[in-house]
Amino acid sequence: MRETMAVEAIENGTVIDHIPAGQGLNILSRIQVRNSQARVTVGLNLRSGGNGTKDIIKVEGWLFSEFDAAEMALYAPNATVNIIEDYQVRKKFPIGLPAEFTGIFDCPNSNCISHTEPVATRFYVREQVRPIQLTCHFCERSFTDSLFTRNG
Amino acid sequence: MGLCMTNPLYRKDIVSISDLSKTDLELIVKLASIFKKQGPGPYLQQKVIASCFFEASTRTRLSFETAVQRLGGSLIGFSDGANTSTKKGETLTDSIHMISSYADAIIMRHPREGAARLAAEVADVPVINGGDGANQHPSQTLLDLFTIFECQGTLDNLSIAFVGDLKYGRTVHSLAQAMCHFNPTFYFVAPDVLKMPGYIEDGLVAQGVTFEYVSSLEEVVEKVDVLYMTRVQKERFDPTEYMHIASRYVLTADMLSSAKPDMKVLHPLPRVDEIHPDVDRTRHAYYFTQAENGVYAREALMSLVMNEVIEELEYA
Numbered sequence: 001m002r003e004t005m006a007v008e009a010i011e012n013g014t015v016i017d018h019i020p021a022g023q024g025l026n027i028l029s030r031i032q033v034r035n036s037q038a039r040v041t042v043g044l045n046l047r048s049g050g051n052g053t054k055d056i057i058k059v060e061g062w063l064f065s066e067f068d069a070a071e072m073a074l075y076a077p078n079a080t081v082n083i084i085e086d087y088q089v090r091k092k093f094p095i096g097l098p099a100e101f102t103g104i105f106d107c108p109n110s111n112c113i114s115h116t117e118p119v120a121t122r123f124y125v126r127e128q129v130r131p132i133q134l135t136c137h138f139c140e141r142s143f144t145d146s147l148f149t150r151n152g
Numbered sequence: 153m154g155l156c157m158t159n160p161l162y163r164k165d166i167v168s169i170s171d172l173s174k175t176d177l178e179l180i181v182k183l184a185s186i187f188k189k190q191g192p193g194p195y196l197q198q199k200v201i202a203s204c205f206f207e208a209s210t211r212t213r214l215s216f217e218t219a220v221q222r223l224g225g226s227l228i229g230f231s232d233g234a235n236t237s238t239k240k241g242e243t244l245t246d247s248i249h250m251i252s253s254y255a256d257a258i259i260m261r262h263p264r265e266g267a268a269r270l271a272a273e274v275a276d277v278p279v280i281n282g283g284d285g286a287n288q289h290p291s292q293t294l295l296d297l298f299t300i301f302e303c304q305g306t307l308d309n310l311s312i313a314f315v316g317d318l319k320y321g322r323t324v325h326s327l328a329q330a331m332c333h334f335n336p337t338f339y340f341v342a343p344d345v346l347k348m349p350g351y352i353e354d355g356l357v358a359q360g361v362t363f364e365y366v367s368s369l370e371e372v373v374e375k376v377d378v379l380y381m382t383r384v385q386k387e388r389f390d391p392t393e394y395m396h397i398a399s400r401y402v403l404t405a406d407m408l409s410s411a412k413p414d415m416k417v418l419h420p421l422p423r424v425d426e427i428h429p430d431v432d433r434t435r436h437a438y439y440f441t442q443a444e445n446g447v448y449a450r451e452a453l454m455s456l457v458m459n460e461v462i463e464e465l466e467y468a
Contacts, residue, residue, distance in 0.1 A: 111285050113266035117245050129354065138266025140168060140287055142351050 008041065014064040015082040016057045016072065016095075021045050023075040024055025030071060030104075031059060038062055070098040074132075074145050100124050101134065108147045112139040159465070161456040165272035166280045168288045169326040174333040177297060179465065181307070183452035184298040184445070186464045193464065195455035196225025202255035203229035204247075205282070206238060206262040211421070211443070212282050212291070216259050219450035228255060233263075248274045257458060278457050286322055292420060293326040295449035296380075299442040300331075303416040304377055307331070313339040313372040316382035316401050316426055319346040323420045324382055328352060338363035339372045343397050346384065368400055374410040379403070379436075381419040381426050398425065405430040418442050 019027060024044050031038055039060040048054035062068075069081045073095045083091040103120035114121045114136070122137035133142040161176055172180075201220045205213050213231060220227055230236055238247060244267060251258055252275035260271055261282040268281035268288070283289040301307050312331065314324045318340055328338060329352070338356070340348055340363060347365070356363055366372050373379065384401055386394050402425060403417065416438035419427055423439070431437050455462060 109265060111263075111265055113244065113262070113264040113270050113284075116264065117243050117270055119245070119270060136266065138269050139264075139285070140170075140269075141265070 009087055010041075010058050010060050010084055011087055013058060013060040013062055013084050015084060016059075016064075016069075016076070017054070017080050017082060018048065019055040019057065019076040019079045021048075021053040021055055024057055026075045027055075027057055027072050030075075031057070034068075035062065066093060066096065067098070069093070069095045071101060071104050073097045074101075074148055097125050097127060097132070100137075105134070105148045107136050107139060107141075108143050109136065109139050109141050112136060112141070114138050158460050159456050159462055161453075162458075162460045163278055164457060165268075165275075165278055166290050166453065166457065167268045167272050167284075168281070169290045169293045169330050172290070172330070177294070177330060177333065178307075179456060180294050180449065180452045181298045181301045183456060183462060183465060184294075184448040185302065187451045187455075188302075188445070188448040190464075192219075192223050192451045192455065193462075194224035195451075195459050195462070196220055196223035199225045199256040199458060200254065201225045201227055201229075201454070202251045202258045202260075203227050203231075204251060204258060204260040205229070205231050206233040206236070206244075206260065206267070207283075208232040209261050209283060211446070212261060212289075215446040216280075216282060216291070216450050216454075218447050219454055220259075222447070223451055223454060225454075229259075244270060245274050248279075252276050257454070280453065280457065286320070288326060289322055290326065291446070291450055291453060292323055293330050294453060295442065295446040296323070296327050296418065296420070297330055298449045298452075299418060299438065299445045300378055300416075302441075302445065303438055304414065307334040309335050310378060311337045311339070311376045312378045312380060313341055313366075313369075313376045314348075314380045314382070315341040315369060315403070316384045317346045317388075318342040318348045318382070320385075321382045324380065325349070325352050327380065329355065332356065332359045332361050336361060339376060340365045341367075341369055341372060341401065343384070343401070346388070369403060370407060373407055373415075374412070377412065377415055379411075379415065379417045381417060381423070381439075383419075383422070383424055383426055386424075402426050402428065403431055404428040405434050408434055408436050411436055 024042055028042055041058040043056040045053045046056055063083050064081055079095045081093050082089045101123045107114050107121055123134035126133040132145045135142045203217055217227055248271045257278045259280045259282050262284050265285035265287040268284045272279040281288055281290055318324050415436055417436045419439040421443055
């Protein structure tokens, strides 16, 4: 039951699959922040199972670690990461939420000291509440995850 | 306290009330009581304390500075951010680096949330948070705890009503969090729009603390040991709405007839009109003593942070 590949296969790299449709560009922007030279192919609104749609991202020449993948977790908590070597899937793992995010998101509190000082932002992930909340290390405020992912 | 035991607050940064354990809180309260009775020892002799108020706050600054001087310490610093190099564009990080090389401890207030946490990470000496924006003001909570202990003889198993603005008042948030160590029962008396924030309620539920919203002050007066009043800011309401709200959240002397004899009324001050002046003459008024206690609580805090061993606690 082989389907036609909507995006060309890669030799070595990472395929992030099952990204909720609409979140692909947010993840792409995170990848570009990390490495603006990364060679990336993006598929948006691809068919996924029954009537669902998904986004998919292929990154050539960069084998994601679980740490690399973790920062995408707020955008695509159910995505899977496939590590490709020599056109074969060598490793597959779900994106998992890290205990904290460092230097990734700006604090939504405009009066937080992190906006005016040369420091990396830090947020602690509070998974035990729904929706998930991130608590700022500096201003101690908690924010729901949508505040971070809404505008990419 | 065992002999020669290092006190757990020695060289600790005091940034947030959540950094302090039950033991820490009890030590501070105990030492504040001793200092109030017999005066403080010379626990800051030969020490230079930087009092850095990047934002003006007369009450907090004067009570901290009084505490430092009574402990024999000397002070450097500034009382607002207007004439500091911050105005020239220096980062807080750089300012704190510099100040930390001059002083033995830094007391600071800053208009931005998180400033004290950042300073504590930059400084080599202890940082005491005197208020960071709308976030934390731990020394206010310590003086509140000391005052409650003083007027009730204990911190355990007390019933406390918080009245007024419970949404924006960081004082009530921190005090509620700190009291959670002592098995309290809370009553919240606030307009719907000024209820306790969800994250505070979640924290209370997680710690098994009993709390209840009641719609009027009269309902709780007879039930509580402490009535903690706060100011409802007029500007948050239109004038008619404010009149209506004020009538329900203003305490007058005649409302206190059913109160327990030892019930005390606290308020972080300044008050506007939420406590009628006729309450001042009742046995329940305790807010001026509370303000005075700010000095003793800060003396206790500074002594514990700057000294490994406190004699009074060893022999108390």
